């Protein structure tokens with residue numbers, strides 16, 4: 625285990641304890657094993673309960689948005705109780721606590737949202753007035769914008785809980801990230817992946833990031849070998865967009881960067897929470913300008929939306 629920062633003990637990988645989070649930690653472990661020729665025993669996965677996991681009876685936006693699924697894990701990282709932390713980048717605030725940084729991204733999964741229903745095959749199949757469940761401000765606003773006739777109800781919980789709610793008739797359809805379904809080995813639960821032109825995904829959807837202590841050079845070297853550069857460039861643009869707009873998770877924001885032949889294309893939209901208005905735009909440029917693209921598109925959208933748009 626000579627590649628390990630401390631050859632005398634396994635590398636501790638912190639993660640949430642949900643089935644998806646554990647699958648993501650497992651994927652990180654397998655990539656590190658392959659890149660460094662290390663055995664399974666060189667790693668130990670440490671599940672950590674976060675506020676977002678503990679509190680199930682209130683909406684996420686009510687609880688305070690971003691950071692809910694990461695704070696306790698970052699505390700453990702700062703305290704030296706774990707060596708790295710694996711996160712769904714969609715749930716990460718744009719700024720990390722002092723001393724910590726995300727230095728590694730795994731190759732991005734499917735970025736699309738999935739339409740999930742027991743009967744309907746696609747969003748267009750839902751009759752007027754149908755009830756759909758989601759806890760995401762973005763999906764709620766996008767739905768209200770495109771299908772103002774639908775009724776949206778609050779829907780939380782893991783994949784199994786949501787499927788049970790569908791079978792109990794709480795709602796006729798719900799939405800989940802394709803990435804999560806694929807990583808859980810359950811892609812068939814999606815009736816149809818929704819094209820990104822119909823429902824632009826959340827910033828960083830489908831991306832896994834690995835966080836470390838900035839002063840831990842040995843861990844930095846270990847992670848560098850599995851970093852996916854394309855995902856990193858796309859996330860730089862998307863996270864700069866989010867930072868420019870308001871990373872608080874209290875506002876309906878969608879954004880997606882794609883990368884082709886060295887050129888980034890960044891699309892984004894902001895919506896009024898009631899879906900009455902949507903301001904969308906896009907920009908493109910080289911990977912060296914990733915952060916500038918995000919910041920510029922954020923400023924353009926805010927300018928076109930006018931003061932108070934996101935707050936209303």
Ligand SMILES: NCc1[nH]cc(CCC(=O)O)c1CC(=O)O
Nearest residue numbers: 712714800801803804829830831
């Ligand atoms: N906000 C919860 C969350 N954070 C990341 C994912 C899915 C996996 C991903 O986007 O990487 C999900 C669930 C969902 O939106 O269905």
